[in-house]
Amino acid sequence: MADADSRSLPGNSSLVVVDDLKKHFPIHQGLIIEREVGSVKAVDGISFSIQQGETLGLVGESGCGKTTAGRTILGLYPLTAGDVTISGISLTNATKSEMRLLRRKAQMIFQDPYASLNPRWTVSAIIGEPIRVHNLLPNDKSRDERVHDLMLRVGLSPRLINRFPHEFSGGQRQRIGVARALASNPEFIVCDEPISALDVSIQAQVVNLLEELQDEFNLTYLFIAHDLSMVRHICDRVAVMYLGIIVELGEREDLYENPFHPYTQALLSAVPIPDPKRDRERQRIILKGEIPSPINPPGGCRFHPRCPVAMDICTTVVPIYHERAPGHWVACHLYPGSTPGRENSSAVA
Amino acid sequence: MDSINRQDGKRILDVTDLRTRFHIAEGTVYAVNGVSFHLNRGETIGVVGESGCGKSVTMMSIMRLIPSPPGEIATGQAYFEERDLLQLSDSEMQDLRGKDIAMVFQDPMTAFNPVLTIGRQLTEPLRVHLGLNKDECRHRAIELLEQVGIPDPSHRLGDYPHQFSGGMRQRAMIAMALACSPSILIADEPTTALDVTIQAQIVELVLGIRADLNMSVIWITHDLGVVAEIAERVLVMYSGFIVEEAPVDDLYEDPRHPYTQALLAALPRVDRRRDRHLQSIPGAPPNLLVAPLGCPFTPRCKFAFDHCRKEMPPIINVATNHTAACWWDVTTGKPR
Numbered sequence: 001m002a003d004a005d006s007r008s009l010p011g012n013s014s015l016v017v018v019d020d021l022k023k024h025f026p027i028h029q030g031l032i033i034e035r036e037v038g039s040v041k042a043v044d045g046i047s048f049s050i051q052q053g054e055t056l057g058l059v060g061e062s063g064c065g066k067t068t069a070g071r072t073i074l075g076l077y078p079l080t081a082g083d084v085t086i087s088g089i090s091l092t093n094a095t096k097s098e099m100r101l102l103r104r105k106a107q108m109i110f111q112d113p114y115a116s117l118n119p120r121w122t123v124s125a126i127i128g129e130p131i132r133v134h135n136l137l138p139n140d141k142s143r144d145e146r147v148h149d150l151m152l153r154v155g156l157s158p159r160l161i162n163r164f165p166h167e168f169s170g171g172q173r174q175r176i177g178v179a180r181a182l183a184s185n186p187e188f189i190v191c192d193e194p195i196s197a198l199d200v201s202i203q204a205q206v207v208n209l210l211e212e213l214q215d216e217f218n219l220t221y222l223f224i225a226h227d228l229s230m231v232r233h234i235c236d237r238v239a240v241m242y243l244g245i246i247v248e249l250g251e252r253e254d255l256y257e258n259p260f261h262p263y264t265q266a267l268l269s270a271v272p273i274p275d276p277k278r279d280r281e282r283q284r285i286i287l288k289g290e291i292p293s294p295i296n297p298p299g300g301c302r303f304h305p306r307c308p309v310a311m312d313i314c315t316t317v318v319p320i321y322h323e324r325a326p327g328h329w330v331a332c333h334l335y336p337g338s339t340p341g342r343e344n345s346s347a348v349a
Numbered sequence: 350m351d352s353i354n355r356q357d358g359k360r361i362l363d364v365t366d367l368r369t370r371f372h373i374a375e376g377t378v379y380a381v382n383g384v385s386f387h388l389n390r391g392e393t394i395g396v397v398g399e400s401g402c403g404k405s406v407t408m409m410s411i412m413r414l415i416p417s418p419p420g421e422i423a424t425g426q427a428y429f430e431e432r433d434l435l436q437l438s439d440s441e442m443q444d445l446r447g448k449d450i451a452m453v454f455q456d457p458m459t460a461f462n463p464v465l466t467i468g469r470q471l472t473e474p475l476r477v478h479l480g481l482n483k484d485e486c487r488h489r490a491i492e493l494l495e496q497v498g499i500p501d502p503s504h505r506l507g508d509y510p511h512q513f514s515g516g517m518r519q520r521a522m523i524a525m526a527l528a529c530s531p532s533i534l535i536a537d538e539p540t541t542a543l544d545v546t547i548q549a550q551i552v553e554l555v556l557g558i559r560a561d562l563n564m565s566v567i568w569i570t571h572d573l574g575v576v577a578e579i580a581e582r583v584l585v586m587y588s589g590f591i592v593e594e595a596p597v598d599d600l601y602e603d604p605r606h607p608y609t610q611a612l613l614a615a616l617p618r619v620d621r622r623r624d625r626h627l628q629s630i631p632g633a634p635p636n637l638l639v640a641p642l643g644c645p646f647t648p649r650c651k652f653a654f655d656h657c658r659k660e661m662p663p664i665i666n667v668a669t670n671h672t673a674a675c676w677w678d679v680t681t682g683k684p685r
Contacts, residue, residue: 061544169633199399200571201649204615204629211626226544229574233617233627253622270549271619272574276597278620279577286553287546290514 014049015220016073016188020082021046023065023072027295041294042068044244045082047321050188055214055221057235057252059228059267063291064241066224067111070190073222074106075099087187104134107181111193113173117165123176124161127151130184150179154209171202178209182217190222195230207234228271232256237327240264243302244294246321250328260330263303301333313339360428361532361565362388362411367425369403369410372418376638380406382589383424385664388533393559393566395580395597397573397612401634403589404569408535410435412452413442429533448478451526455538457518461510467521468506474528493524497554516547520554527558534559535567540575552579573616577601582670585609588635588645590661595671605673605680607650644676652677654684 024039042065050056058066071077073084075091084091089102107130110116117126127147130136137143148158154175165173174194181189191210195203207230213219225231231238232252239249240263248261259265266285273279287306292298298305304314311333319338321331336342369381381403388394396404409415411427411434427434429450434442451474454460461470471493472486481489487506494502497520510518519539526534536555540548556579559566568579576583576597583600585593585608593606604610614628632649635641643658644650650657654677662676665685678685 061546171633199634200573200612201399201615201630202633204627205631208627208629228545229617229619232619232621233623256619266546268619270545272545272548272552272572272578273618273620274573274577274613274616275601275618275620276577277602279574282620284549286549290516290547291544 013052015052015087016050016222017085018046018048018073018082019084021069021072021079021084022081023068023077024080038295041244041297043072044294044297046239046241046244046246047082048239048246048249050220050222052187052220053214053218054237055223055235057231057238058222058224058241059226059231059238060241061226061267061291063243063294065244065294066241067192069241070108070192070222070224074108074190075102076108100134104130104136104184105186106188106190107184107186108190108192109174109177109181109194112197113170113177114165114197116177117173119165122162122164123147123151123156123168126165126176127179127183130180134184136184146183147179150182153182153213154179155205169202170198171205174198174202174206175209178206178213182213185217186219188220188222190224192224193226194223196225196227203230210234228268240267243291243297245302245331246329247303247332248328248330250325254325254328260324260328260335261303261332262307262309262334266308301331309334359389360387361390361430363426363428364407364411365426367407367410367427368423369406369415369425370421370423372421377640378637379639379641380589380637381410382641384586384589384591386584386591386594388565388567390532391563391565392582393568393580395576395583396567396569396586397571397576397583398586399571399634401588401637402586404586405537406589407586408452408537408567408569412446412450412535413437413439444478447474447526447531448529449531450533450535451529451531453519453522453526453534453536453539455541457515457522457542458510460522461518463510465509466506467508467510467513470510471506471521471525471528474525478529489528490524493528494521496527496558497521497524498550499524515543516550519543519547519551523551523554523558527562530562531564533565533567535569537569538571539568541570541572548575555579573601573612585612588637588641590641590645590674591664592646592675593671593673594664595668599668599671603668603671605667605671606675607652607677607679608646609673610679611649611651644674650677652679656684 021043022045023043024041026036027038028034029037060066072079086102086106089098124147127150128143131143137146151158156175195206223235235252237251238255239246242263248264259268266287269285289306300316301314301319304310313333319331319333321329322337324330324335324337331338333339365385367381367384371378384407398404410422422435468490471490475481475486475489490506491502499505499520540551570576580597582596584591587608593609604613611630615630630649635645643660644662647653647657656676662674664672664674667673676684
């Protein structure tokens with residue numbers, strides 16, 4: 001960790017820096033001679049940084065590119081353009097050994113606890129794999145001890161160490177996934193919808209566990225989710241994605257109490273509140289239509305076909321993503337900072 | 350008393366002591382363990398519970414959609430108007446299903462037949478139940494798609510389900526359920542697979558249609574937020590039992606069953622600053638392969654005492670129109 005700190009910029013405690021990251025998936029056509037006829041612009045230029053020990057939420061509807069973003073940030077997909085730097089190591093020009101170090105320091109917890117564990121492996125093999133792959137411990141005995149400790153830490157009985165995944169409930173499986181992610185002593189964990197497949201009564205257990213582990217090991221999380229209530233609970237800052245780009249990013253309370261972007265406003269108003277009286281009182285914005293295809297995203301502001309307050313300019317000019325209030329970024333023509341030629345004092349990135 | 354209520358025509362559906370089991374290789378799954386509830390005309394009830402609580406099996410039992418074997422409806426009555434659905438012959442039930450009581454399923458992809466056009470599937474109930482001819486069917490199908498807000502319906506009739514997005518498929522599914530203007534609509538987690546913005550559209554759609562057609566709706570969900578929005582009365586299920594039932598405002602303001610209380614406390618809220626920690630419910634839902642003895646929530650309940658393990662609590666009136674099945678009185682902090 002010492003070498004990582006010395007490498008990052010002075011005065012900047014960002015553990016993860018994402019700089020104009022793009023991930024396009026090519027679409028091929030033709031049986032014999034394959035031609036590239038277009039691309040799915042799943043992630044189309046996103047930038048943010050995450051401080052050490054912080055949780056950044058990445059929210060949006062399905063198809064907005066949040067999962068692709070998470071995977072590209074970890075180098076699971078080769079990136080198309082831009083760069084990601086994790087603890088001083090840049091994805092685009094890391095050496096083989098740096099890449100190996102990065103894969104140890106950055107881990108992932110997956111959405112589906114049923115699909116993300118090998119059904120033929122015992123819990124011991126699953127949790128022990130990162131230790132084995134990275135040669136973190138000298139022998140089987142010390143590895144088993146470490147697996148034992150990890151199981152205790154995530155709330156699984158170590159007596160179950162030789163069981164197979166199908167013998168566990170959904171919540172327990174997600175605990176196995178958490179233990180596996182912890183095994184290599186990571187600094188950064190991408191949590192990709194870690195609780196959306198779980199029952200309500202189990203969700204709170206896993207979220208509380210993730211928070212405890214964060215405090216204990218000073219972990220940094222990128223928390224990808226569509227459940228905006230849970231994101232408000234767990235995240236320090238939140239980024240809202242729409243069709244491959246970030247439309248708004250801010251501190252949790254700023255974003256939830258005073259959302260700037262019409263999409264964020266609509267998204268928040270669509271979340272049901274478990275309180276019938278509150279629910280009847282509040283004003284709801286019901287968006288028309290659905291998220292368009294990322295192959296040919298709409299011109300100008302990508303949200304304009306569904307936006308309840310769209311103006312003429314929104315159909316042609318791409319709004320600039322700018323810092324409208326301290327730490328609170330938005331890309332929308334409602335705010336002068338987003339319209340080229342009208343930016344006054346607002347800082348432009 | 351039940352029969353009197355049925356006669357005055359207020360109750361459109363009256364279910365008593367429904368028990369459904371599945372006999373599988375590992376033993377018997379006790380899915381529904383004596384469920385009684387009713388639905389009034391024009392009323393919307395929400396049925397809430399986690400996966401495996403028996404909410405879907407209850408509705409499938411009423412619709413007689415439980416495959417047998419392995420399923421078995423051991424006891425119970427389900428009166429729809431004057432008839433016990435559980436005693437009807439298969440053909441009588443077929444007449445009624447989709448016509449008087451229609452169902453909307455969770456996953457609109459698997460609920461449609463992928464090799465038939467939307468139009469063909471949408472007109473099936475019209476042909477079977479109403480005996481409309483080809484032109485009338487087409488006309489009515491276009492009307493229905495319009496009603497659920499699908500643009501350019503005459504063209505979309507020829508599309509296959511995969512050409513529809515998730516939200517549109519769910520709209521088409523609702524159109525299909527509405528085809529014969531049923532008196533009861535059973536919606537089984539209709540918005541669970543959808544994004545919140547699309548969920549809001551579907552909820553608004555169903556609320557609008559319900560008012561137009563004066564339908565009674567049973568909305569099954571695990572999401573306490575959606576229920577707060579749509580239901581007038583709520584049933585909370587756990588492990589095959591109804592553990593609490595109350596008008597929607599009372600349930601959220603003054604939950605009387607420890608499970609309902611714990612569930613509400615475990616939910617973070619989008620409209621509130623975070624408190625320190627979420628109140629999690631320890632443990633996991635019970636194994637349904639074991640015949641229930643005592644209250645099934647006992648191992649996870651912070652108020653549990655000896656008696657809870659021995660005998661299932663009866664359903665008790667705890668306030669006006671508010672019942673709960675618990676040996677512990679959460680208001681006085683004493684056993685009942």
